[in-house]
Structure formats: structure tokens, C-alpha cells
Amino acid sequence: MPRFSIVVPVYNVQGYLRACLESVLGQSYGDFELIVVDDRSPDGSPAIIDEFAARDERVVAVHLPVNGGIGPARNHGAKLARGEYLLFLDSDDSYTPGALRAIAERIDATARPDIVLFDYARTHWHGAVRRNRDAEVFAAPGPEVFTVAERPELLDLFTVVWNKAYRLDFFREGAFTFPTGFYEDAVIVYQTLWTARTISLVDRVCVYYRQRRQGNAMRTPSREHFEVFAQYERLFRFIGERPALERWRGFLYDHMADHYLFILRQKDRVPPASRPEFHRRAARDLRAHRPDGHRLAADVPRTSFTLLARAPYALYALHRVAAVKRAGLRRRRRVWRGRLRRVLLALHRRLVLRRGLDANLAVYSAFGHRGVLGDPAAIHLKARELAPHIRGVWVVAREHVAALPPGTEHVLPGSRAYRRVTARATYLINNVNWANDLVKREGSVHVHTHQGTPVKSMGADLLAYPGARRGFSVPKMLRRADRWDYSLVANPHSELVWDRAYPCGFTSLRSGSPRNDCLVRPPEGRRESVRQRLGVPEGSTLILYAPTSRDHRRSGQAPACDLERLVAGLPGDHVLAVRLHPSLARHHERGLALGDLAGRGLVLDVTDEPHVEDLLLACDALVTDYSSLMFDYAHLDRPIVLHVYDQDTFRAARGTYFDVTERPPGHVTRNEDELARLFASGAWCDEESARLRTAFRARFAGYDDGRAAERVVRLLMLGEDLAVPMVPAPGAPSDALTRS
Secondary structure, eight states: OOSEEEEEEESSOHHHHHHHHHHHHTOSOOOEEEEEEEOSOSSSHHHHHHHHHHHOTTEEEEEOSSOOOHHHHHHHHHHHOOSSEEEEOOTTOEEOTTHHHHHHHHHHHTTSOSEEEEEEEEEETTSOEEEOTTTHHHHSOOOSSBOTTTOGGGGGSOOOSTTEEEEHHHHHHTTOOOOSSTTHHHHHHHHHHHHOSOEEEEEEEEEEEEEOSSOOGGGSOSGGGGHHHHHHHHHHHHHHTOGGGGGGHHHHHHHHHHHHHHHHHOTTSSOGGGHHHHHHHHHHHHHHSOOTTOOOOTTSOHHHHHHHHHSOHHHHHHHHHHHHHHHHHHHHHHHHHHHHHHHHHHHHHHHHHTSOOEEEEEEEEOTTTTSSOHHHHHHHHHHHHHOTTSEEEEEOOGGGGGGSOTTOOEEOTTSHHHHHHHHHEEEEEESSOOOTTOOOOTTOEEEEOOSSSOOBOOGGGGGGOTTTTTTSOHHHHHHHHTTOSEEEOSSHHHHHHHHHHSOSSOEEEOOOOGGGHHHHSOOTTHHHHHHHHHTOOTTOEEEEEOOOOOTTOTTTOOOOOOHHHHHHHSOTTEEEEEOOOGGGTTSGGGGTHHHHHHHTTSSEEOTTOSOHHHHHHHOSEEEESSOTHHHHHGGGTOOEEEEOTTHHHHHHHTOBSSOTTTSOSSOEESSHHHHHHHHHHTGGGSHHHHHHHHHHHHHHOTTOSSOHHHHHIIIIISOOOOSSOOOOOTTOOOOSEEEO
16 A cells, blocks of 8 residues: 555646656655546647556556546545545646655654645746745644644635645545535535644645646636535535534634635636626625624625625625725825835935034945844954944844844934935945945945855856846946945955956955954854754764855755755764755745755754854854855865755856866765765765865965954054954965055
């Protein structure tokens, strides 16, 4: 008996069917049968089904004699199922890699619950991918196994069956069958959730839910949407036959009311000529099924509900026309308010710019206003020590304010306070460009710190890689860079790159990287405290995997490394910590393998750790690819491994300033098996690794001596000569400043 029976109903999906079936057959967990039901599809789908059945014995091909719809097709597949758990997958959707293994392990960990729910992401035809907006429900704290009465919020999730695994015995004992017509999923979803004795959740994106540009029957005006009345009638009858479910009658009534209003509100559901009839039938249901003394839920629109339940259609239609007009007026008001705001902002900017600069004001920002981070943070900390008379103000986005260190003076980007301090500050320090509307004033000092030593193409060099500069203009970026007075450089390589990539009038300051001061001279006890905070067992080997972004992957730039396979091959005393690129912190791909493995305690997800320097101090080895972190970590003289599984693709899409594999900082691997074997054998820290690392440090150590932040403060804020001698790389110029 297979673990899973996966039923895929098929009708007119020849363009998507192969991808769907491949996503199942390519799963790392292979204990399943795939029941593909051809619902008398007139296109090439039947031939594709037979092809897959001939190729893999796990595929069961079923060809129905007549077209009956998705519900009967699913019923037919469910009758043939032999697995322990029953799953349904729509033929234009697909499973994410590792999905079945994650579901199977959750089943084992929760003693075979009746239902297991898992998360999904919408994949749009134009390339965008968005995780389920209710994803927080899957991550919310609570019991491992529960009933829907303990977690009623599950009833508000998208009512589909393809994000659930049903224990087959439970499904058959309940005699659950899909009805014909539209909205058939809702019947099964509610009936099974209400009656399940045990439910569990998998906080992982397991399904890619395809959003097609055309061909979605649910978004096609037709009278088939009238099937919704029969589906709710079935559900009320189901409750009526089971007194124990009476508690859900009020919920079902509110959901029905909201659903009817939604269908009438959409232009792509009920045809205009049929709307009066739909209104009458909806009103009849709302009067017939309202529980005695029931108070409508707060999220059901009261006025619309009243007009639907008690007024004629003409009055309801007038209300909808008025609502549309009101929405139009609100949009126009927002446009005019925006225009007025821009005029007032311009006036305020002129007034502020008339005031003189404040010689004792410095404004900082880092990583697009994400907090007190990176090189700007190191400079700010040193300025508080050496130049306490200089007031430091941070520009921080609202969503990051709560994480600021206590007592940090800050302003919100775009606010009046922001315009005031940026207009009057003598020192403006950032590791990304300031906004376009910030005016560079005579006498102000703009310091650009960058974000490490460059490997991939930057600035004007991106003109050769159109895919890598998607969404922004290089000329506009260079105009923003024209405001720089000083560009901090950590080594001669960086200086040469910045001079070419940003052909602007700045001065290169061979200061070293301020954020690396703590790596060159590690604070006593900081490594141990970070490891303890992360929960790393004493005596364990901590490996940090920190890949850079992938501009050629529109789906999210996430690495394609199979983390589960990698973890399985590591020695037992090795702990893998994964830090995705910050741009992926809220992305759906974090909800794939990483979220699942972290939830099961197999890896540490340290993507949200604000200070990457802490992670570098804490780990025993760094695994990266084309990230500037390799240069920073080299200061600690610990092993570095380059995992470059897609080097040719990356270089073609983004370009690199040199081949990182020719003179690497350590061993190079190109797949998960090689990487796991490297750590299992101990070769990751052998003599060859040390030799490569020593040569790399000699090449790129540059100007980092642990006093970069001090150098910047003394030179630019206090006007002093260098407090300590520079330590340039061999052959580097010895003077502190050079004009680009």
C-alpha cells in the first residue's frame, strides 16, 4: 500500500499537464500512486497521461467515457485510491520540491491525523509569485494536533482541497463525495474540517497555485455560478443531520452571506441578465437559513447584506452603482491630495534649504532604511565615542522602528522631520543611494560606504547585463551617485571597481570597511554569546550558508541548493545555519524547504538576524558563492567553501569582475553531494583550505586593520590626520586619499 494516493483530474490542460505530473514524479519522497483522471478531455491531455503511465508504474491512467466535471472526476479517482492518505492536485498546479516528504514527516510526527493542511503560493502568468496571504496561520503557535473548534480560523482559509492530505480511512468512513458544479471544494472542505478528530499543519509552501491569464472557468460569466446555492444547501443539510455540528450554523450563514455578496460584486461571475434572479435566490437563502437570534459577523457589510436580503434587486443595483461612484470619487480625492502634498513638500523643502547647515548633525541610513546596520552603524558607534558633540539621526522605515536600539534618535523616510534633518545635516552617511529628491547642499559631506568588496557587476557595468538592471535606470543611479563626496574602499580591487562602475566626482577614501573592524579585532566573548543566543550546542561545528541574490530568477532570486539533501549528508555534530539574501526575508521561497527544515530543527534560519557580522563571528565555516561576505570572513582566518552550482548562468546573467574559482578562498563544490562529502571527510579545514585562504587574504586584505570606523570619524568629522598607519596590500599606494 503506498503512503499517498494523489488524484489529478484533467480537462483541457495540455499546456500545463506535463509540468504538473513532473512535479509529482520528481519528488524526493516516492512512496505514492498518481491517479490521473482524464475527464474526456478533447485536447492532447489523454495522450500525455498515457505517455506518463507507460514511463512510470506509479502513474494510474483513467479515461472516463463522458465529461462529468471536476467533482465526479475526483470521486472516481478517490474510489481507486489505495494509499494511506488521499491528496488532490489540480492539473495546472504543481508541487514544490520536497513537498511530499515534508507532509509525510509531519504525519509521522503527529500520529497520523485525519487531515494535514499545508501552505501554497500563487504563481501568476506574468511571472510574479506570492505566498498565501494567510500564511501566518500556519506559523501561529498552538497545539501540534487539534480540532477545528480549537483553531476556528482555519475555516476562513481559502476553501480548496488541494492543500490538504486526508487520511483515506477517515475520508471513506465519512462517505465524503464531491458534488457536481462550481464551488464543490467548499462542501468537502467544511464537512471534513468539522468532523475531523485530529488536524495538523505544515508551515511550508507545498503547492504552486497557477493563476492563468485566461481559461479560468470560475472567472467566466455563466449561470454555472448558480451552483453555489445547491452547495450551501448541502452544507446546511449536513449540519442539520448532525446535532453535534450545530455550533457551526452561524459561521456558515455568515460565510454564505459574504460569499453571495462577493459573487454579485464581481463582473466576471454572474451574467448581467441573470443578476436579478441570483439576487432573488440569494435573498431567499438568507431568509430561510438565518439562525434564530443570530447577529451578523462584523466583517459582513451590513448595508449590502440588508439590501441583498430584504430589498428588491433594483435597489441593490443602485447601491452598487453608488458604491462604484463613491470609490471613483475617493480615488480622485487621493489624486488631488497627492498633488497638494507634493506642492506643500516642495514649499517646505525650499524653506528648509534656506537655513544653514548644522555642523554638528550627521544623518545615517543603511540597507534602504532597515535600521542601525552595516558600515554606517560602525561609523555611528565610533562617532558617539570620539565626537559626542555630533548628533546622529537615523532614517528608519516604520516597520523597522521597533527593532532599533533603545535611545536611537530616528526619523521616518519622507516625513517632515526627514526633510528637515537631511537638508541641514553636514554629514550624510549611507550604504545605498539616498532618494532622488534629496538635495546635495554646498558644504555637506556625503559618505558612501558601499556593501562590501564587489564580485558581481555594479553601477555602469550593469549596462552590459540588462536582466540584472531590471526595474531601475543606470543613468538615474549615477546621478544619485554624483552626490558622493567620499567612497570608502576596503582594498585596491574595490577602488578600481568603484572608479570604473561609478564615473562620478567623488574621492576614494582608503579607510577599510568599518563593519569589518569587529572581525579584524573580535570583541572578547561576542562569538560565544551569539552562538548561545542562536542555540548552537556546545562543541558543534556551525556552518553558515549565505548565498547572494540571483537577478536572473524572477521567482525570487533564491538559491536552488537542495538544503534537505545537504543536511542529510552532514556529520551529526554539524549545524547548518542559512541566511537568505535580505530581499527574500518576506518572500514565498523562504516558506519552501528552509521554513520547513527550520521548523523541524534541522537547520537554523538566520535570515532575520540583523547583524551579519555576528553570524560570521559565530560560525566555524562559511559556505557562499559570489557574495562579498567571503572577503569579510577571510579576516577571521577560518575555512571558506565556494558552492557555485550555477557559475556559468550567474556570470552570463550578472557578470563578475573575476572568476572566483580560479584563485578561491577555499575549496569549491558544484553540487550538494560534493559539499556534504567535503564536510563529512574533514577536507573543508585541511592544509589545502588553509593555503588557499592565506593566498586570498594576501590578495584582498587591503586596508582593514580594525580601525576603519575610527579613521572615517577622525578624517571626515574631526578633521584630524590618520590616527593609525594604513596597512595597504602589497603594491598598493600608501597615501590615504586619492582623487578618482
